[in-house]
Amino acid sequence: MNTQMFRKSAIAIAIISACTFGTGPVFSAEESEEVNQDMEVIAVTGSRIKRQRETPSPVQDLDAEALNQTGSLSLGEVLQTLPSVGSSLNGNGSSGTSHGTSSLNLRNLGANRSLVLVNGQRWVNGAGTRGFRDFVDMNTIPQAIVNRVEVLQDGATAIYGADAIAGVVNIYTHSDFVGTKIKTYYGQSSEGDRESVNLDLLWGKDFGDSNLMFAASYSDQKPVYTQDRALTAVPLNGLTSATPEGLFREDGLAGIVDFDVPAGGITRDAGIDGSDISNWRATTSDDKYNRYYNNYVVGPSERTALYAQALVPFDNVNLRIEALYNQRKSDQQFSEALSAVRGSRGFSIANDPSVNPFGVEFSGSDFRHSAFFRDNGYRVNAQDVETTRLGIGLDGEVGNDWSWDAYLSWAQNKGEFTSNNQMHLDKLALGLRACDTSDIEGDVSDLAVGCVPVNLFNPLTDDMVNYINFTGHDKNEASQVDFTLNATGFLFELPAGDLAMAVGIEYRKEKGEDTPDSVISSAPRLNSYRTTSSSPRLGTVGEYDLKEAYIELSVPLLEGEPMAEYLELSLATRYSDYSTFGSTTNSKAGVLYTPTEGLSFRGTWAEGFRAPSILELFEGQRVTFNPVVDPCAEDKSLPGCTGVPESYQQEDSNVQITTGGNNLLQPETSENTSFGLIYMPTFFDDFSITVDWYDIDIDNTISEFGSQNILDLCAYTNKNCEVITRNSLGEIDNIVDGPVNINKTSVSGMDVVMKYGMANQTGEWDFSVNVSKLNELTEVSTLSDGSTQEVDLVGTAASRESYPEWRGALSASWKHNDWFAAYSARYIGGTTEMVSNEPRDIGSVTYHNISGGYHFDNGLSFKLGINNVADKQPPSSFTNKNINFDQNTYDPIGRFFFVQVDYKL
Template identity: 60%
Template sequence: MHHPFVRTPISAVVAAVALGILSSPVIAQNQRGASEIEEVAVVGSRIKRSDEVVTSPVQTLSADDLRVSGSVSIGETLQELPSVGSSLNGNGSAGTSHGSSSLNLRNLGENRSLVLVDGHRWVNGAGTRGFRDFVDLNTIPQAIVERVEVLQDGATAVYGADAIAGVVNIHTYRDYDGADLKVYYGAAGEGDRETASLDYLWGTNYDGGNLMVAVSHTDQKPIFTQDRELTAVPLNGLSAGTIEGVFRESNLASVLDGYASAGVTRDPGSDGSVPASWRAVDAEADQFNRYYNNYVVGPLQRTSVFARNRTELTDNIEFSVEALYNRRESDQLFSSAPPVIRGSRGFVIANDPLVNPFGVEFSGSDFRVDNYFDDVGQRRNAQEVDTLRLAAGLEGELRNGWSWDAFVSWAQNEADFISYNQIDLDRLALGLRACDTSAIGGDIADIAAGCVPVNLFEPLTGEMVDYINFTGRDRNSAEQRDFTFNVTGDLFTLPAGEVAFAAGVEYREESGEDRPDSYVQADPRVNSYQTTTSAPRDGTMGEYNLGEVYAELSVPLLRGMSLVQDLTLDLATRYSDYSTFGDTTNSKVGLAYRPVDDLLLRGTWAQGFRAPSILEMFEGARSTFLPVNDPCNGGGEGLVGCAAVPDSYVQQGPNVPGEVGGNRNLQPETSENTSFGLVYTPSYLEGASLTLDWYGIAIDDTISTFGAQNLLELCATTGQRCDYVSRAANGEILNIVDGPINLNRTEVKGMDLVARYGMETALGGLDLTFNASRLLDLTQESTLPDGSILVEDKVGTAASRESFPEWRASLSAKLSADKWSASYTARYIGTTEESVADESYGIPAVIYHNVSGSYDVQDNLNLKVGINNLTDKQPPVSLTNLNINFDQNTYNPVGRFLYMQVNYSFDS
């Protein structure tokens, strides 16, 4: 279907520029002197400028800034910016990033932060149980990054949707000439988290062009829970049961003396076929740490190849083509397969000596085996994510000095998700029946073939393990096609200067597909629960396309007057037409006022828009486990939503069954962004600058999950939304349905301060930078079923995998001489408070200290050594972050980390 606006404004702009190219004579080679300042487009505007009069706050990170702490990924560095909130990283196992790295600007979520590379969109991530709706920074190799610009303001009018919280523009090397090899090795003070990296960057200028190639490989080893005191034992308690298993069945009372309703277990190492080996369960002694040997920080391998060729077709037209391949391998460790055997789920242990030494069948409704299949091994989920991106571009200049560019790209993230050491529950159920198929209807020939009787009363044999072991294989992908055309130049001259203009069109297609393992999805044929211990989910696919046209103006109002050195008005508007939601227009107004040379005052007002992502709309329903504290535990002490829960009910473990998925009834988000700030560069203090900005972002129809814990508490205390929570007659939670919905409103306000000072000392040049962000307000409103409004103020609070401290800050100092340099950085995360069972617990502030030093051994050989987290600071304890005991999306659990890096530059 063709959209009308695509046939008119877009075609008109393209035609006009094409006509200008064809009708203009070839421009003579640029004769500008070397001293002339190059015009560039700074993130937040498509207009090329030669001055610093920008209305929006932009923070630029140089190559030195990005590599000062010796990080091996762009995500690790950007996540430490004070303006970035809790973000997905490599920490933890359960429910985490599955190897991806995100950026959460302004604490508004990674899918409201737009990530660009050289001003162009990057494909969304993949590699978890379903595709992502944000850019995975682990798909962008750090070796090609020259600098990063962070726009801390809304930019929907300039770049389109998803730029509500801000924009990160990652610039790659453009005219690299030479060859550079970087070898890196580091390890934590505990001897783990070994990290090795190799980057090779090569480029050469040739007659009329430049060719660049970058190759990199990084290998990061894991840290295990038992190797850190903080994570060795989950603070929310161990799981009830033993590796040998806890058996419950009323028939056992007839064959075992001292049988208790709590069940019986076997003494370790004893003969399970002898009744004397079995004893009543001791609730205090018989506990199992299912999180032993999980990851505190997971392993990660990345390999990438990037190539770009730029060629001058004429004196004023350049053609470029580039390609990237990136492979990411990551995995997570979990406990061995958890308890699943219940009589109510169709499991039976036959009265057969091959599988049962007691001479009675176990099949009653009270039959239950609580065991972890330790003999099968720990479950391991592995991701293999391949990123492929191809792009080509043209750029040039017109006779009147205007410049234009066209860019087209195709990119895809494709992931294999492999689940090792799961259990085939149908095979297990048949094995427990001693392979007797007589009572089973339907075709189970594939399951019965090679059936091995499974005896749970003794350690499993290798044959038993091979028969019931299952490996699941899912595949998912995200794909993007994008075309942009931009033109910029000066329209006419006003008394205060040139009126600058930019306009352009963009057409983009986004799609995602999730193909879960068909066997996992199949209906069970022997048991009545599910086919395997892998969580089933519905496969899904979704796509949308959009066409956009935008225009920008930069109007100099006044210049060169007393108390008005410069007054500039910036205007931008963008029209977008979505195949899923129709059209929308969003605009932006900015004003920059320089009363004197030393001071710039600026302010912006902007509209924002974010359409629901493919993931939010089309994600297939999947089963999972959600960490919660059940308020109905023990009957709920009279809570209205716990009336049907018996007093005898005790929550058996912190993780309960849940279901998450997409919501096709979602509506788009809209936002209003406001910012005011100043830039002060005192002439009396050369090398000093100060920027201070206030921002406010209000989002309507916020798309968010209500949260499993919130659903439970809302149901318990008010009786509302209890239909999202399913319970058994004994009170046990059978399922919680938690998916994305449009909440009423989210509002965030804050302030940013960046102070820089550079000076010469007797030892060398000293550069100081202080960067701080203060969160003034973060309020989320949602309408409850009774029509009342629930208002949550998150400033200073902490919850599961997210923290909202009022203050975040960083300080860096670098001293440089001819052959050596030394650096110190400190990162501050302020205090927060978490609530557990209506009790509040304070989480203290944390400061990480990093030091490094480098020395030029030769002109082309540099050696760098450093220590991150010099004081070996561990994350603060958190009781809401169940099982791992700290907020893994906010704090660094590695501890002291030492590294060495060697850079060798080859003669060009």
């Protein structure tokens, strides 16, 4: 019998049996109240059942004080410091895929395998440059509304549905808040940059039995530039040979200039008149340019949020209404546009003095121009993302044993993205022809309007810039409609306690639409490369819906027995029906065992899945660049290299890759197991330690086959070569790649959380230690020959990803009368990166933070803090080219001072 099928059947039978058999008496209201009067009943992330005890699943709780200890203005920024969170997107850098978003990467399994809830309800996926996201952008959740956070470090698909493979982050907003609270904040780095201001307002009032709450928040954080940090001032992989003055390569130059023309071509010095041929010289190794000067180490971000909440009780029902609006503005600053002018791309420069001082036409495959268009200005990609969410909920009780809740929400992330100071390459091509359209086939009258001859051999004039400058406008949005109905209560009494159950249904619809700029995506008319310097892509339109039902049981087996103070079995199963791929059933089982007071053991086994996202299913094709090694450059006799010229050599490792969606994708499936202990010694007050081990195996991992694998597959087997396009010189023009269910992923490790609190004449003290050890992170990849390769990533580092074996966090807080202080430390273990096939060690990093302040009698409080006290900079990395460090793992700001003033009525 299939093992997986047997497990599903066994759990389903157990759940049905527990619901069907046993006809013992149901507690009356009076009996239930008597039994439970000394036990607090609470809802805990990882279970829909309101419980009186710990759950079998490991849950970490962070209160408002812990979330605000370091004065962070971003909820994502705070949660990314948890040791169980791996490399995550943030505001660091201009290159990469963040573009102002903030993600949570639990267990190093990716943000799209970490489920984010707010008050137990799903949050809408984010919007992002070059297409919407398939994960929650934490910057769409304003920190001002957050009261506490629970992090479930276990699979929870059976309870919450898809995407909860690595865990669940449940964010709780303030509820029944009464009063007024104002927070003002100012911070700045020790280098005088990263100025940050914040203003939060929280107001609540009771109107009879009803409560109305309103929150408003504004934050503005300025950038840090590459030249202002020693680590990022100059790229470790060297400067580029293209310069603003320009490098020109053309065989015909040898007969024009009076010196030998090297392979690098000719250039001129800055500020020298290029219209005089005698001012041109041969290029040398000193002709270099730092294209990353004035880029961002940390990007700017401006966020504004409004939130309103109304709680209205009726006779038997409570009404909850929520409304949120959040706006985030951010941008990334890049080098000036790099010239795309090459004869092989259809460009030519007319023999016209207005555009060319050499007296000959430049054209043909040998002609090439390399330069950064400094006069066109820095390229700035700006985002304006608006999040709107409306929710309405009802909840009530049936007797004293059962409660129910229903919630309906609509949410949308809508983004507008502007690409400033790009270049219109067709207009550039026409300008290089001195605006001559006489030999052009087709209608280019729109390009000819206002045409200005463009001279690349001197600085561009304002008229030239105004003609060829291009601003792109993209739009995308992700929306969600979600309805849930849940009920939980006691079925009947067992000898060890109440058999509790939760049941529920859910309907959800997800939509996504990405509309790229029509000019960027249009076919070029005067060159064979692109219409603009921005990457073209097709738009994306997609949607799916799903219907789900679940049941969860809490079965007490023993209580008050020798060596069995308490024993509980938890069971859950969930049926999901997707419009895209069909149905799936996933189950979970857990055990909580307390042999004696103060000591408990817990364990869980869970199935999980992640549904293919709208992006993975329906994404329109887009163009990007990846570094590859072309086998045909070394051996033209390989089966897939027929037709590649013998003279071909690969000059540029970065080649164009076109990616898109795959509507035949199936879900990723997972199996999670965890076990641990909870120790709270009765002889040691306010001390606890939890130790949990986990193991997660994912099958059918959705990933791209990989451009390098595609090249190898074609070259060595002559298969799938149709997705590779080469020009007449043998150079790779494009590789088509896309997602497939092809790989496997496994991760295992251990978490330790220790807490201790005490109070004496010196004050109240609280200490906590949180440590995560990564034992295994294995990726099984399919290779180009169909075989598989298993790679364990523990202790390694790659581009924007680090997998240290150890991560840790320490915090200590003190209160005495009206004084308070706190200390925290964050540890990121060492890793090893491969540089030129040689291992290179990246050392461990520890960040230290301190803060302290005073509460005045009039409701005013003052707080002063220093983050990264030792001014620790990220370790250098040659793998993370250009910015020189892993921007998704480390803090590049350095020492940071902040002051915070709160006022509470």
